[in-house]
Structures are given as structure tokens and as C-alpha cells.
Amino acid sequence: MRNISDVIEGYLRQVIELSERDHIEIKRSEVAEKFQCVPSQINYVINTRFTIDRGYLVESKRGGGGYIRIKRIRLHQKSDVIAEVIERLEHGATQIMAEDIVFRLLDEEIISKREAKLILSAVDRGTLLLPIPTRDEVRARILIAMFFTIKYQTNI
Structure with missing residues (x-):
């Protein structure tokens, strides 16, 4: 059974896909009410599942007329996505960052499920049984090497 975070993420992704605009605007309290959860649960989902590494930009405006705007970043070429990812990896990669990037590439059908695994x-x-920050640097270098191979060997 899926947990509430998975359900909320699925709902928000579906709303984004069905939107005619390049973004959606939601009210945290309204989404929390819809799923009968606390508003901080909505914050958790947005902060962990809608990150730049997963291909999203999130803006928020606080106050009475406040909203959360979620925008899906869609680049025209798959090679542009990989180039952007490689650029983000130049300063190292945490485990979470690596996972988010892989999920984005999988979601955009740049890599297969097998490649992702x-x-x-x-x-x-x-x-990578190394101390931090060495582990994050090595992880980033491995990812960069893999993504260069994917970019240039598959001619995307």
C-alpha cells in the first residue's frame, strides 16, 4: 500500500500533467484538507519530491492570498537535460541528489529502469564506503562518467 506522501505526489504530478499552463498554483491548506493531513505533510512532499534535481521549480508566496507554484522544467533536447545534470554534479552529489537525478532521467525516458537500478x-x-566529502565527490565523478557515456553513446 502506498503511503500518504506517495498519494499526494501522484495527485500533484497528475495536476501538473493535465494543466494547460507551464505551472500549477496550489494552496497548501486546500491540498491538506483534500487528503485529510496536516499542511506540513504537503510541505514535506513538495520539498522532497519536487526538487530541482527532479526537474521542478517551486516558488511560494506566504500570507492570506499565498500559494505554492510548481513548475515542471522541460528542456527541448534530452542531451540538454544531461548537460544540465552534469553541470549540477560538478560540486559533488549526495545520495539524495543522485537518486533525484536518476528518477528525473527515468521520468523523462532518458534512461531505462534497468539503467536506473x-x-x-x-x-x-x-x-562507496568512503568518508564524506570524498564519497560525494566520487559519486559525482561516477555519475558524470555514466551520463557522458549515455549522452554520447546513444546519440540523444
């Missing part, structure tokens, strides 16, 4: 197992903290 292989990449994640290669850069997992259990595989």
Missing part, C-alpha cells in the same frame, strides 16, 4: 547501485553509500 545499475546507476543507483553503483553510487549507493553502501557501495
